[in-house]
Amino acid sequence: MNAPSAFPDTASNQTIVNGLSVDVEDWFQVGAFEDVIDRADWDGLALRVERNVDQILALFAEAGAKGTFFTLGWVAERNPALIRRIAEQGHEIASHGYDHARVFTFTADEFAADIAKAQAILEDASGQAITGYRAPSFSIDPRTPWAFDVLAEAGYKYSSSVAPIVHDHYGWREAPRFAFKPIQGSDLIEIPVTTAMVGGRRLAAGGGGFFRVLPYAFSRWAIRQVNRDEGRPAIFYFHPWEVDPDQPRVEDASIRSRIRHYTNLDKMAGKLADLVSDFNFGRMDEIAAREALRAEFWAQEKAA
Numbered sequence: 066m067n068a069p070s071a072f073p074d075t076a077s078n079q080t081i082v083n084g085l086s087v088d089v090e091d092w093f094q095v096g097a098f099e100d101v102i103d104r105a106d107w108d109g110l111a112l113r114v115e116r117n118v119d120q121i122l123a124l125f126a127e128a129g130a131k132g133t134f135f136t137l138g139w140v141a142e143r144n145p146a147l148i149r150r151i152a153e154q155g156h157e158i159a160s161h162g163y164d165h166a167r168v169f170t171f172t173a174d175e176f177a178a179d180i181a182k183a184q185a186i187l188e189d190a191s192g193q194a195i196t197g198y199r200a201p202s203f204s205i206d207p208r209t210p211w212a213f214d215v216l217a218e219a220g221y222k223y224s225s226s227v228a229p230i231v232h233d234h235y236g237w238r239e240a241p242r243f244a245f246k247p248i249q250g251s252d253l254i255e256i257p258v259t260t261a262m263v264g265g266r267r268l269a270a271g272g273g274g275f276f277r278v279l280p281y282a283f284s285r286w287a288i289r290q291v292n293r294d295e296g297r298p299a300i301f302y303f304h305p306w307e308v309d310p311d312q313p314r315v316e317d318a319s320i321r322s323r324i325r326h327y328t329n330l331d332k333m334a335g336k337l338a339d340l341v342s343d344f345n346f347g348r349m350d351e352i353a354a355r356e357a358l359r360a361e362f363w364a365q366e367k368a369a
Contacts, residue, residue, distance in 0.1 A: 081292045082355075084256065084300040085132035085346035086159075086225065087121060088199060089114065089140055092306040094165045096202040097322035098315050104164060107139070113312055114140055115147045117305035122154055124334065128341035131155050133349035135199040135225075135302075138163040138183030141190045148190035157348040158187055159197035160221075167204035168212050168226075177215050184219070197349055199302075200226035203235040203258065213247040213255065223353035225300060227257040230269050242267065243297050244356035254353050254360070259299040261287035272302040277329040281336050288344055298352055301340070308334045 091114040093102050102110075118134070125132060134151050136158060141148045152158055163183040168176060184195045198221050205212045205226035216224055224247075229240040244256045258271035269275045270287035288299040306312055310330040315323070 080345065081296070081298055082345050082347040082351065083288065083292070083298045084225070084349045084352040085125075085130055085341070086199070086300070086302045086349055087118070087132060087134045088161055088302055088304050089118060089134050089136035090161065090165055090201075090304060090306070091140065092309065092312040093315070094137065094139075095304070095306070095326065096165070096167070097326055098318055099165075101315060101317040111313060112143065113309055114305050115144050117309045118147055118151065120308055120334070121305060121337075122151065122156075124338060125156070125341065126154065128338070130341045130346045131157075131348050132346060133157040133159050133197060135159045135161040135197070136187060137161045137165055138186040139165075141183075141186045145190040148187065149192070152191040152193050157197065157350050158191040158193050158195065159199065159349065160184055160187055160195050161199055162201050165201040167202050168200045168209045169204055169206070173211050173215055176212055177219065180216070180219055180221075196220075196222040197353065198224045198226065200224070203228040205255075206235065206237040207239070210247070213251075213253060217248055217251045217253040221253060223254040223256060223349065223356075225256045225258065225302075225349060227255055228269065228271075229257045230260055230267050238267075243295070244353075244359070246360055252357065254356050256300055256349065256352060256356060258302060259287065259291055261290050271300055273304070273307075274325050274328070276301075276303065276336065276340075277307060277333050278325075281339055284336075284340065285343060292344075298355075299344075300349075300352070301346070303333070303337070308337070 093110050134156055160183045163179050187195050198216055203226055227240045228236050229242050230236045231238050240257060242260050244254055247255045260267040261270040276284050291297055291299045
């Protein structure tokens with residue numbers, strides 16, 4: 066067998082294209098508030114997602130960055146013009162399920178129905194084929210590996226639904242850190258959210274609350290580590306409500322949830338501007354296509 070050669074990629078953080086993603090949900094739809102805000106009350110609450118996404122679109126346009134908007138079907142139903150604007154500006158629309166129910170709350174049949182409902186709404190609003198999926202709260206984990214089979218049967222090309230860490234709300238510690246094929250014989254690619262290595266330990270470094278709470282220097286270092294030392298793209302995510310310091314306060318939530326949700330909202334837009342200036346970012350479907358080529362390359366190397 067020949068010695069493996071390097072995948073034809075570069076390890077320079079100036080040229081590697083990282084995955085930029087937005088989980089499109091409103092301020093009241095987050096997992097941290099699911100026990101204190103009933104879904105039946107959602108339509109009576111102030112909708113702020115459109116103004117927040119428009120702010121993000123302007124920020125991306127200024128930086129010349131393209132990304133993927135993993136969008137709830139519930140949001141797209143009520144904001145179809147917003148979904149069209151996102152698509153018209155060259156971004157990918159992907160699925161975040163219908164109403165942010167976590168995957169482990171479904172049976173396989175219920176999950177299939179949920180993603181089919183969201184897909185139909187998103188495709189109708191965007192005019193795009195929906196080929197990517199991200200589970201609410203990264204809820205594809207050791208309890209729900211069957212979800213990959215459902216996604217593959219529904220024709221999805223990729224998922225970005227695994228957080229390969231330990232966390233009190235989510236996580237699959239044993240999962241690979243980088244893109245992998247979860248089903249033998251299937252083309253479906255899973256692209257986990259980014260982690261960094263410190264002293265042999267995995268640390269969450271892919272965005273969200275960690276990005277808001279920790280100094281920007283940590284995220285910059287972590288993405289450079291993944292790009293330079295691993296030669297791989299980083300996968301970054303955040304939510305529209307994270308650029309909205311004026312959103313309503315949910316006083317019934319736990320102290321921990323309120324700290325996580327509200328810390329540094331006023332700093333988020335500035336940090337995002339730094340991020341998209343310091344690194345190259347692109348759509349997740351482009352990352353998935355490249356990772357599929359990588360998987361094919363290594364399969365051929367192994368067979369050689």
